[in-house]
Amino acid sequence: xxxxxxxxxxxxxxxxxxxxxxxxxxxxxxxxxxxxxxxxxxxxxxxxxxxxxxxxxxxxxxxxxxxxxxxxxxxxxxxxxxxxxxxxxxxxxxxxxxxxxxxxxxxxxxxxxxxxxxxxxxxxxxxxxxxxxxxxxxxxxxxxxxxxxxxxxxxxxxxxxxxxxxxxxxxxxxxxxxxxxxxxxxxxxxxxxxxxxxxxxxxxxxxxxxxxxxxxxxxxxxxxxxxxxxxxxxxxxxxxxxxxxxxxxxxxxxxxxxxxxxxxxxxxxxxxxxxxxxxxxxxxxxxxxxxxxxxxxxxxxxxxxxxxxxxxxxxxxxxxxxxxxxxxxxxxxxxxxxxxxxxxxx
Amino acid sequence: xxxxxxxxxxxxxxxxxxxxxxxxxxxxxxxxxxxxxxxxxxxxxxxxxxxxxxxxxxxxxxxxxxxxxxxxxxxxxxxxxxxxxxxxxxxxxxxxxxxxxxxxxxxxxxxxxxxxxxxxxxxxxxxxxxxxxxxxxxxxxxxxxxxxxxxxxxxxxxxxxxxxxxxxxxxxxxxxxxxxxxxxxxxxxxxxxxxxxxxxxxxxxxxxxxxxxxxxxxxxxxxxxxxxxxxxxxxxxxxxxxxxxxxxxxxxxxxxxxxxxxxxxxxxxxxxxxxxxxxxxxxxxxxxxxxxxxxxxxxxxxxxxxxxxxxxxxxxxxxxxxxxxxxxxxxxxxxxxxxxxxxxxx
Numbered sequence: 001x002x003x004x005x006x007x008x009x010x011x012x013x014x015x016x017x018x019x020x021x022x023x024x025x026x027x028x029x030x031x032x033x034x035x036x037x038x039x040x041x042x043x044x045x046x047x048x049x050x051x052x053x054x055x056x057x058x059x060x061x062x063x064x065x066x067x068x069x070x071x072x073x074x075x076x077x078x079x080x081x082x083x084x085x086x087x088x089x090x091x092x093x094x095x096x097x098x099x100x101x102x103x104x105x106x107x108x109x110x111x112x113x114x115x116x117x118x119x120x121x122x123x124x125x126x127x128x129x130x131x132x133x134x135x136x137x138x139x140x141x142x143x144x145x146x147x148x149x150x151x152x153x154x155x156x157x158x159x160x161x162x163x164x165x166x167x168x169x170x171x172x173x174x175x176x177x178x179x180x181x182x183x184x185x186x187x188x189x190x191x192x193x194x195x196x197x198x199x200x201x202x203x204x205x206x207x208x209x210x211x212x213x214x215x216x217x218x219x220x221x222x223x224x225x226x227x228x229x230x231x232x233x234x235x236x237x238x239x240x241x242x243x244x245x246x247x248x249x250x251x252x253x254x255x256x257x258x259x260x261x262x263x264x265x266x267x268x269x270x271x272x273x274x275x276x277x278x279x280x281x282x283x284x285x286x287x288x289x290x291x292x293x294x295x296x297x298x299x300x301x302x303x304x305x306x307x308x309x310x311x312x313x314x315x316x317x318x319x320x321x322x323x324x325x326x327x328x329x330x331x332x333x334x335x336x337x338x339x340x341x342x343x344x345x346x
Numbered sequence: 347x348x349x350x351x352x353x354x355x356x357x358x359x360x361x362x363x364x365x366x367x368x369x370x371x372x373x374x375x376x377x378x379x380x381x382x383x384x385x386x387x388x389x390x391x392x393x394x395x396x397x398x399x400x401x402x403x404x405x406x407x408x409x410x411x412x413x414x415x416x417x418x419x420x421x422x423x424x425x426x427x428x429x430x431x432x433x434x435x436x437x438x439x440x441x442x443x444x445x446x447x448x449x450x451x452x453x454x455x456x457x458x459x460x461x462x463x464x465x466x467x468x469x470x471x472x473x474x475x476x477x478x479x480x481x482x483x484x485x486x487x488x489x490x491x492x493x494x495x496x497x498x499x500x501x502x503x504x505x506x507x508x509x510x511x512x513x514x515x516x517x518x519x520x521x522x523x524x525x526x527x528x529x530x531x532x533x534x535x536x537x538x539x540x541x542x543x544x545x546x547x548x549x550x551x552x553x554x555x556x557x558x559x560x561x562x563x564x565x566x567x568x569x570x571x572x573x574x575x576x577x578x579x580x581x582x583x584x585x586x587x588x589x590x591x592x593x594x595x596x597x598x599x600x601x602x603x604x605x606x607x608x609x610x611x612x613x614x615x616x617x618x619x620x621x622x623x624x625x626x627x628x629x630x631x632x633x634x635x636x637x638x639x640x641x642x643x644x645x646x647x648x649x650x651x652x653x654x655x656x657x658x659x660x661x662x663x664x665x666x667x668x669x670x671x672x673x674x675x676x677x678x679x680x681x682x683x684x685x686x687x688x689x690x691x692x
Contacts, residue, residue, distance in 0.1 A: 037657045097684060104679040203378040203381065309656065311384045314378075315378070327655075333447065
């Protein structure tokens, strides 16, 4: 709990004064003011984060948290549980979606076993297993409060290590059959919003499966009664090791003042949890795309973040972050290299 | 007219059979079917264009057409006419928005003087000047039909040259104070849609300027009476040398079966003109972002194209294409490098 509390306390605000200076430069660049839209807001946010007008991405990493979810025994996923393990393996061997797209983006991919239901036998996956999958949230809490803190602190540790190695642009990803169900439950617990609006087909549920999933989301929150004002209570009762781990990533990135990109629905649920723990964590987050999951739009509304991409993607893994990284870098190029009106004597 | 007719006649359809095979591979990749959204549709479109399941971007170029518009004398722009010339220069010297973003994307930038009102004295701009700016569309036709054909054929020539040099991914861009007015007029002529819905603030018009601009768009179409079924008539009467040139780019890319990305509102108006000339031209187009100009959404609806980015950009120049290129390349990486279910024994 020490590590977590220290991290929470270290989160500061944006450097408003530097953002003002960044805005001044943006207004002087050779374009109508504001006409480069989100490229400009990204550049300005980076200035607020780093305290520098000119920024450069030195090293990128996507942290992918892998974990199994006990709730899959309720038959709420179109894929069997074993797939979590298989996908985590393909991340490590470089043939999963995010592995390919991270490589394309020149980004590292950090794959973490937070609680897969099987021992990983291959290299390239960091073993931080908390337990062999969570308990079934339809029948009781996913994990203990201590385990939730352990998962968050693991996320903090992994993120700090990446930052210590020189990473100054982070992305979030995950693998875990059943984790759109837990994410919907987390969101339902935090917002009280109708589960019908928060629950989607995940990897491809049919109508019947979707109805069952909605019921499970309702049941999980009803029987566990998570306290919406206590993020650790919410994460431990209806979350997962992946979501809790990612919550730690968002908190650590904020504490260390490194921009961190939200991927899809599950990363977004973790981002909401991080903001519930410390609202300032939001300052350091960027949106990549809006997942096709219906709850994703609600997450972006809660966070007040407008994503950059409209790709109709719903794979997760961190794939949206890999695409967003190039845009963040484009924003720094714009800021650092575009000419000003003064340059052309206007 | 020969070159144009030959180009129009050369435009073929997509290779549906190869697209089916591409879809088969997409379905076998390690992900729920369709879960990589537009990355998948881009990969499939590329297969339909090239006839190959696996594609690779070898060389990219954004073609930026620069021209002045006589209609600026109606006071419909927040910037003076000289700015067209200045921006074209900054493209050539590498400090304009698209110059910086194209460099970031590893793309060439081909800057063409289609009809700037001033002689360009610096290297790096291809001189294809048709005239020193068009005539004022509020008082008569922008250009003669012959000039419109010449502009389209110039676009064809420039595009063919780029493709001959090895470019296999094209983007479109432009510079020209007043060209959101001509684009709105072109769109109004083609669709009959209320100019209020097609006309925006361009580089930053105030309310009064916007009302004036809407009136000018109405007047231009009313007095010139362009035939909505004759794209050359529309382009010559209410278009510009930039829009007509870009129309040629879209037609030549289609004829030579090279994917071409639409940038913003002006590029979009040219894309509509190309599709009016030959509906098959659409098969070879991709959307990048939706400009903040209100008419941009209508263009994407006419074309049936869903852009990839949601960046709130409205600079033009080809800036959206520069960002989209990385996503097109990501789509090829996904197709070429992701593993299949068979690879992991499923």
